[in-house]
């Protein structure tokens with residue numbers, strides 16, 4: 526399998542080459558040259574596999590530069606009951622007739638990002654050891670991504686993490702999750718500023734090519750193909766749990782922000798998984814809902830980006846969306862580049878409403894969308910608790926609200942549960958008048974000793990800090 530860029534660059538690369546890279550050299554995103562097809566007999570055989578072995582089978586279709594025995598060992602080390610809380614890893618929970626929650630949030634940081642990030646940590650360690658190289662991951666987080674990255678990389682050979690976050694702006698639970706890590710290779714940096722300051726610092730450091738090369742700076746953002754590929758697995762696992770035979774179809778609803786999660790659903794469907802609809806659920810930041818309804822993709826300015834009670838979906842543009850548009854346009858790299866490079870830079874928007882490709886998007890690719898607001902979240906959390914005794918988080922609530930608008934008789938609807946309610950306690954209390962349940966292993970984490978360095982929002986200071994901690 527070779528990988529290409531969505532912007533038409535002529536390079537073709539192998540998996541381990543793109544594993545440690547971010548964007549392609551032309552600014553595009555990497556995708557496999559084709560989507561391997563899974564036939565009926567294969568899907569039937571996969572029905573009996575444990576999650577780790579299913580992951581190995583799917584990953585093997587995309588990775589041919591890691592020996593099979595090593596890849597299998599990596600999958601079995603990653604997807605264990607000890608790390609993900611259940612033997613099924615992503616168990617399906619029936620809600621009402623025809624509607625299920627697929628639980629993706631029982632990993633170390635209680636959000637679905639663990640499913641991809643835990644694999645990434647093991648792949649990074651494997652490849653860096655093989656090359657005899659080191660990597661210093663620099664990131665900015667307002668919560669979920671940073672903690673998932675730290676829990677994936679803690680204690681890994683060859684990797685250090687420098688994670689900036691806006692001082693005092695994460696929830697106490699999120700701060701405790703990250704700052705209580707005592708691993709030597711994990712560096713929490715609380716920046717005296719807001720999230721945008723953290724992001725600007727990461728950009729400035731990454732744009733200093735000399736510094737970047739000397740200190741081997743890398744990232745783990747959601748455009749990494751390996752993360753997307755890891756997420757494809759739970760679409761197959763959800764389908765297998767919800768059906769008995771391969772002539773049944775299911776639909777998925779995905780609480781969406783950067784379009785990474787639902788893009789993995791698009792890849793699974795493109796591989797032949799019998800998926801009817803892929804329902805994109807957004808919150809008030811409805812860039813994606815607007816596109817799927819109108820054909821217009823319009824990125825938002827920061828004044829136009831709302832802070833909501835499902836904060837992990839608060840995006841101004843959807844960084845993985847380019848992958849789908851590339852497929853939608855028949856994999857035309859020049860056109861994709863014209864849209865994402867030229868048109869977005871000039872006009873902040875592009876319009877595919879009159880393009881025949883857009884008109885057939887729902888039919889050919891199954892995409893539909895919907896939107897949920899703070900009031901919808903509160904009502905959905907309350908209703909789900911009262912009727913089913915199940916507490917859901919704010920992002921999952923956005924998904925459930927939109928899923929109900931798209932359910933069709935005879936087609937099971939699987940709503941992806943992207944986080945546990947304990948991570949967003951304030952809104953749960955607002956909805957239910959009581960605190961969310963806390964898994965036993967997180968009892969009292971707020972009072973654990975914290976390992977964090979407070980620094981000013983100053984690029985030079987952050988660089989000096991990194992330099993003095995890389996040896």
Ligand SMILES: *Cc1c(COP(=O)(O)O)cnc(C)c1O
Nearest residue numbers: 781782783784785786837943944
């Ligand atoms: C990251 C995240 C999302 C959004 O996922 P994307 O892949 O960016 O679309 C939704 N819910 C939660 C809880 C998240 O952490």
